[in-house]
Amino acid sequence: MAEDPQLTDLANHLAARRTAILERWRRAVETDPRLTSASALTRTQFYDHIPAVLDALDNWLRSEPPSERAQAEQEQKETAAEHGFHRWHHGYDQTEVMREWSHLYFCLIDELDDYASAAGGPETSSMRVARRIVARCFSDGVIESAARYSRLQQIEAAERVRDLEQAVAQVEEMELRRAEMWREAAHDLRGNLGVVKNVTAALNYKDAPEPMRAEFLQILEKSVASLHALLDDMVVLSRLEAGHERRDIATIDVAALLKELCAGFQAAARERGLFLHVEGPSALIVEGDAVKIRRIAQNLLLNAIKYTEKGGVRIKWTDFDADGLQKWALIVQDTGPGFEST
Structure with a gap:
C-alpha cells in the first residue's frame, strides 16, 4: 500500500x-x-x-x-x-x-x-x-x-x-543494650552497697581486733570509691542519653595524664597478681577533653584488670600521621579471655 x-x-x-x-x-x-x-x-x-x-x-x-x-x-x-x-x-x-x-x-x-x-x-x-x-x-x-x-x-x-x-531494628537493639547496661549498673550498685552494709556492721562490732578493723576500713574505702566511680558513670550515661554531654576541648599533655592514671592502677594490678606495663612518649601534646579521655582510659583499664586472670595489661599511647593529619591513639592490651562474638 x-x-x-x-x-x-x-x-x-x-x-x-x-x-x-x-x-x-x-x-x-x-x-x-x-x-x-x-x-x-x-x-x-x-x-x-x-x-x-x-x-x-x-x-x-x-x-x-x-x-x-x-x-x-x-x-x-x-x-x-x-x-x-x-x-x-x-x-x-x-x-x-x-x-x-x-x-x-x-x-x-x-x-x-x-x-x-x-x-x-x-x-x-x-x-x-x-x-x-x-x-x-x-x-x-x-x-x-x-x-x-x-x-x-x-x-x-x-x-x-x-x-x-532497619532503623527500627537498630533502635530496638540499642534499647536492649541500654536496658542491659542499666541492669548491670544496678547489679554492681547493689553489690557494692551490700559490701558497705556488711563492712559497716562488722566495724560496729566492738570486739573486732584492730588488724581486722583496718582490713574492713580498707575494704570500705575501696567499695566507696567503686560506688563513686559507678555513680559517675551512671550520670555520664544519663547525660549522653539526654544529649547534654558536652566536650571541653583544650591543649593537654595526654602522656602525663595517662602516666598518672596508670600509676594509680598499679596497686590494683598487683593485688590480682597482674603486671601493668606502660609504654609511650614522655610527652604528647594533643587537643582534647581531658576529663573524657581520662574516663575512657580508666574504663578500659578497669575492664582489662577485672577480666584478666593471669598475665597482665599493656597500655600504650602514640602519635601518627593519617592523610596529612596528625592523630594519636590509645592502645590497651590484656591477656584475658576477650569477648565472645555474637
Missing part, C-alpha cells in the same frame, strides 16, 4: 516546525502556575526525550504498512517511558508529568489546525487519521510515562520501608 501523500506532507510540516513546537510547549509549561519543577531544568534537560517522541510520531505518520507502524509505536512507548524516568529523577510529581504531556499534546493539535486551515476546504480523511495518530501517540506517552513513574515510586517506597525497618 502506498504512502498517504497528505500524511507525508504533514510529517514534513511538523519536522520543519519542530523548533517552534518545542518552544511553544516550553512557554506553555513556564506560564502554568501548577508546574514549578521545570524552572530548575536547563533547556536541554527540559526537552529531554521529547524530540525522540516527535521523531517516533514522524515515523508513525510516514509508515503505511502495519509492521512499520507497530515498530514506530513501540519506539514511541519506550521513549515516553524514559521521559517519565527523567522527570522522576528531577523531582517531578506524577501530576506535573501528566500536565506537561497535556501541554505538548495541545501544541501539536494547534499545529494540525494551522496546517488544515492553510490547506483550506473540508477536513480530509488523512487529517482525521493524523488526529487519531497524534491522540494515540500521546495517550500511549502518558500511559508509559505514568507506568514508569509508578514503578519507580514503588521501588523507592520499598527502599524506604526497608530503611525504616
